[in-house]
Amino acid sequence: VLRDRRPRNCPPGPVEIPFFGRLPFFDEKIGENLRKKYGDIVSHRTGPLRSVYLFDYSTAKEAMARLEFADRPDTFSAFNVDDQKIGGVLGSNGAHWQHDRRFVLRNLRNLGMGKSYLEEAINIEAKALVEDLKKYGGEAINYPDSFRTVALNIIWQMVASTRYDLRCKDVECIYRLTNEFREKFTVLSLLPSFIPALGLLPKSLRHFLFGDDVIDRFAEEMINVVNEAVDKHLEDYDPDKPRDLIDEYIKDMKESEGDDNSLFRRGALNQIINELFFAGSDTVHSMMKWVAYLLARYPEYATRMQQQIDAVVPRDRMVSLDDKPNLPLIEAFTVEALRYSSMLVFNIQRSATRNTNINGYFIPKGTIVSVANYSIHHDPRYWDDPHKFYPERFLDDSATKYTAPKQGFFAFGSGRRQCVGELLARMELFLFTAAIIQHFDVRPPHGVDISQDEFVTLAGSHLPSDKKLIYRSRISTSD
């Protein structure tokens, strides 16, 4: 019991229950309550693991830039499909992380991230999305699967040269798995990773008590998808014509054959693909739900954005990235959607690589450090009227120019592990949002009031609750 006591000068936090501590939390409301009670840095223990939550932007920004907070916690290996559990970008550390992050960033850029030639591929998806929504003929529908498939198609074409038809059955299994994961994954599922002694329980009892089988099932199904993609690439690989990120990796792997120090390995490739598949599609998919919800909730913004589009984009062409300077409200709307939604309630966790301190508080080695993105995005020290959806906060005084947030914004994280797909995500959000606005009025069904916020937080993601909306066509399909 004595050993379980909070170390001296650790940040304040709730009373810790000996041995167990407290369950980690994913919910923005619990986070906000703790901040109100204990301040901007809160300490919290689960089993043998200590977590520190950062609620203030400046503190978080400064900490995330420090080398000693560049690692992810060891518990991330539970999600790793690499046979050695050390490769990949999102959950790996040290030399493996540096190597794989550099490879991914270089190749995403070479494959068009942030460049106009990727725009064509995004607009093909945007057109397909418009056609898919038209097929519903104005019927009230829940957020459609095509929101996810268009996002998946972009990253999956860059990674594996594969594109799915928006109503294709092949991806349904993966969607079912992700939904199941979201619904069944709770803080309890993580407990066996936080308290290793629980791993000694019989598997069936552990699964029954904690529901952590959802993690294993997910990894098992994903490894099949990943193996199929890599095996197929190896079969028809041509070193002179690399088609995508998988071919580029195979090329580097083959060139470094015989080099015992090489970090190019099949296992690491598997994990990179696994991460890009989800980080690249699930995030944008969730944001598209927010965009649809906010368009229906605030039709006055939709109308103003339609007026901007109609003034500069002929009806027979899709909005392009070159139109961005003329459509400042669309960019402001998507960035406000990222802030307001705080879709990732907490930044992806980091871990302290040595005993250190934050703002004078002692942070022991191995402490898990979580930045409270939702709280930062709703902090009145950084945002006026933070709970109001107000895209104008990102426009200049004349409302003719988008102005990027200078502080208080953490949607893509910060520092050495800042999101590698940010540029891609911003391109997709702008073009997909513009396509929906240009072609549809998004409204709730007649008589349905959506003015009261209804959100859910599932596995750390903050999402609008399921909602039937009507996508009423504005212009004919002749384009």
Ligand code: HEM
């Ligand atoms: C709206 C969409 C997205 C949001 C809100 C988002 C958010 C984030 C956040 C908060 C982090 C953690 C950063 C940190 O630790 O400081 C992250 C990391 C990451 N994201 Fe994204 N992301 C999005 C889209 C994407 C896309 C499209 C890709 C794929 C290309 C991607 C790939 C990754 C990867 C691989 C990492 C791990 C980086 C590392 O650990 O070094 N994300 N993202």
